[in-house]
Amino acid sequence: MSPTTLKDRQYIIDIATVQDSWRLFRILAEFVDGFEVLSEVYPAVSIFGSARVQPGDEVYEKTVIIARELAKAGFNIITGGGPGIMEAGNKGAMEGGAKSVGLNIELPFEQKLNPYANVSIQFRYFFIRKVMFVKYAQAYIGMPGGFGTLDEIFEALTLIQTKRLKSFPVILVGSDYWNGLIQWMKDVLLARNYISPEDLDIFMVIDNPKEVVRMIKRLVVT
Numbered sequence: 001m002s003p004t005t006l007k008d009r010q011y012i013i014d015i016a017t018v019q020d021s022w023r024l025f026r027i028l029a030e031f032v033d034g035f036e037v038l039s040e041v042y043p044a045v046s047i048f049g050s051a052r053v054q055p056g057d058e059v060y061e062k063t064v065i066i067a068r069e070l071a072k073a074g075f076n077i078i079t080g081g082g083p084g085i086m087e088a089g090n091k092g093a094m095e096g097g098a099k100s101v102g103l104n105i106e107l108p109f110e111q112k113l114n115p116y117a118n119v120s121i122q123f124r125y126f127f128i129r130k131v132m133f134v135k136y137a138q139a140y141i142g143m144p145g146g147f148g149t150l151d152e153i154f155e156a157l158t159l160i161q162t163k164r165l166k167s168f169p170v171i172l173v174g175s176d177y178w179n180g181l182i183q184w185m186k187d188v189l190l191a192r193n194y195i196s197p198e199d200l201d202i203f204m205v206i207d208n209p210k211e212v213v214r215m216i217k218r219l220v221v222t
Helices: 003-038 058-072 085-095 126-135 147-161 175-190 197-201 209-219
Strands: 044-048 076-079 100-105 119-123 139-142 170-173 203-206
Touching: 003 119, 003 126, 044 058, 044 085, 044 147, 058 076, 058 085, 058 170, 058 209, 076 085, 085 100, 100 126, 119 126, 126 147, 139 147, 139 209, 147 170, 170 209, 175 197, 175 203, 203 209
Parallel strands: 044 076, 044 139, 076 100, 100 119, 139 170, 170 203
Antiparallel strands: none
């Protein structure tokens, strides 16, 4: 290997190290922004769901109702700030007179801050955004959604299961959507002893929006 090749390789390593160092500052800045803004958002409920659901869809309108009634009950609403279910959650929060928080993420598609978030933070890193969802919520609501929704829900379930997070209500809305996944958990995960029976008690499935609100009001002490 020639000296020039070695020098070039070291140069690349040095550049990567500098870039990683600057990335740490960006990460720290996002944490600071999130902590400063969300420290004043209490109590709050985080709502997750598909970005692809349109206004007028049954799931969209159900989310608006849930968020609006929670807002009237004194809860602020935190969503991912984008379209679909996130928009519905922020819309309901605004209609109910609560803080309507949108934790927006930079993505090449789908994600654009909806007009109903009156408190918004822009994130570059998913993991920082997920910390904010968990740290400042007193309850989680999972509406039907895709990979992102499942990621957020299982993040919360894992933290509660491993006792890295104080237990709080995790409500999955829509038995027709969630029951197949839950049955798989029972038939595969539980059957193979990958989870314990009590792990299935970490969350609950509810269909009626009024029951969702009633359950959170009953279980969350503010």
